[in-house]
Amino acid sequence: MFVYLDNSSTTKPYPSVVRAVTRAMEADFGNPSSLHRMGLEAEQLIKEARSILARSLGASPKEIFFTSGGTESDNTALFGVWESRKRQGKRILTGSVEHPAVLRACEKLEKMGAEVIYLPVTTQGILDMEAFQEALNEDTILVSLMHVNNETGAVMPIGEVMRILKQRRIPAVFHTDAVQSYGKLDLDVRSCPVDMISLSGHKIHGPKGIGALYVRDGLVSQPFLYGGGQESGFRSGTENVPGIAGFAQAVREQWSEPETRIARITQVKDYLLKQLTETITDLSFHTPADSAPSVLNIGFVGCKGEVLLHMLEQSDIFVSTGSACSSKKSGSHVLAAMGLSKSQIEGAIRFSFSEDNDINQMDYVVEVIRKAVTSQRRLRKAFAKE
Numbered sequence: 001m002f003v004y005l006d007n008s009s010t011t012k013p014y015p016s017v018v019r020a021v022t023r024a025m026e027a028d029f030g031n032p033s034s035l036h037r038m039g040l041e042a043e044q045l046i047k048e049a050r051s052i053l054a055r056s057l058g059a060s061p062k063e064i065f066f067t068s069g070g071t072e073s074d075n076t077a078l079f080g081v082w083e084s085r086k087r088q089g090k091r092i093l094t095g096s097v098e099h100p101a102v103l104r105a106c107e108k109l110e111k112m113g114a115e116v117i118y119l120p121v122t123t124q125g126i127l128d129m130e131a132f133q134e135a136l137n138e139d140t141i142l143v144s145l146m147h148v149n150n151e152t153g154a155v156m157p158i159g160e161v162m163r164i165l166k167q168r169r170i171p172a173v174f175h176t177d178a179v180q181s182y183g184k185l186d187l188d189v190r191s192c193p194v195d196m197i198s199l200s201g202h203k204i205h206g207p208k209g210i211g212a213l214y215v216r217d218g219l220v221s222q223p224f225l226y227g228g229g230q231e232s233g234f235r236s237g238t239e240n241v242p243g244i245a246g247f248a249q250a251v252r253e254q255w256s257e258p259e260t261r262i263a264r265i266t267q268v269k270d271y272l273l274k275q276l277t278e279t280i281t282d283l284s285f286h287t288p289a290d291s292a293p294s295v296l297n298i299g300f301v302g303c304k305g306e307v308l309l310h311m312l313e314q315s316d317i318f319v320s321t322g323s324a325c326s327s328k329k330s331g332s333h334v335l336a337a338m339g340l341s342k343s344q345i346e347g348a349i350r351f352s353f354s355e356d357n358d359i360n361q362m363d364y365v366v367e368v369i370r371k372a373v374t375s376q377r378r379l380r381k382a383f384a385k386e
């Protein structure tokens with residue numbers, strides 16, 4: 001049985017996405033900036049896609065800018081706001097469990113003169129609101145907090161953060177990296193008026209190398225890329241028309257029956273959690289109860305996550321030890337920020353789900369993991385005795 005449980009790293013494109021990408025490459029290959037019919041047709045594809053993304057966020061099409069992915073969207077938001085506001089203040093607030101696309105950009109901003117505060121999280125991996133209240137001051141120009149954490153599925157209280165910004169009348173820009181929540185949790189800018197939102201195509205069964213940044217109408221932010229003036233001058237470079245067409249098709253699919261899809265994912269995740277809890281001892285749970293439906297992070301105490309990952313791979317089960325971007329480095333900065341011990345972090349596995357998963361697959365997964373964990377723990381005990 002083939003079981004793909006690494007959907008927070010990337011998802012399998014929907015067949016309709018593959019068709020949309022192929023069509024855009026075979027038929028609509030004109031440059032959207034060309035004045036002839038071929039150009040206009042490609043431009044029309046982009047226009048439609050922009051409307052589809054805008055509708056999914058309750059936004060206006062002119063507030064959507066296509067980028068090369070979540071990483072570029074995050075960098076554009078952070079560097080763009082810094083460039084346009086650095087004379088008004090130097091403070092930037094972000095979370096210690098953010099994706100490297102935000103953390104590494106913040107480190108660069110520190111070198112450029114910003115005062116970045118990396119806010120702590122609770123043992124549940126959720127933003128520490130007291131620390132946020134304390135760090136927020138008149139000098140704050142930007143708050144960048146992810147909506148859902150990619151390693152644990154923890155949902156950050158972005159509504160509460162916005163309420164506090166308003167209550168304390170701090171005119172900081174509020175950016176959220178919604179790469180892991182898009183299509184899974186509601187995010188509508190009419191009810192939750194954030195200023196900037198980062199999105200990525202390949203996390204919602206769309207193509208890789210395509211993303212978008214929502215920028216609230218009227219917000220002044222500098223471009224990150226300069227050149228031919230595409231995307232209303234905010235993001236130069238010939239548009240990735242096949243990627244954009246595929247991204248929009250993925251959004252169409254995700255928004256067609258969202259409740260059914262989410263209910264299915266939630267059921268599979270809850271089932272796996274229950275079965276693992278009943279079958280295997282000494283687990284540590286790193287995903288809070290009211291998390292996003294897509295992620296379950298569990299530590300198998302006395303095991304090495306990486307060894308487990310490869311044992312599961314031999315049975316065609318694909319999981320992750322953390323985020324794909326940090327998995328090649330040592331440890332998880334997210335689990336460390338939650339105060340977990342070295343052995344809990346070492347034994348962590350992230351299961352991340354999509355609608356392609358079902359209960360039968362989970363029965364198979366539990367059986368394979370049970371055997372893998374038992375054999376690893378036995379081996380470790382034997383070595384420890386020697």
Ligand SMILES: Cc1ncc(COP(=O)(O)O)c(C=O)c1O
Pocket residue numbers: 008009068069070071072074099101146148149150177179180200201202209210211323324325
């Ligand atoms: C929370 C988060 N932000 C940003 C990114 C980067 O997105 P992309 O791979 O599209 O550059 C990821 C990818 O794992 C992510 O999980």
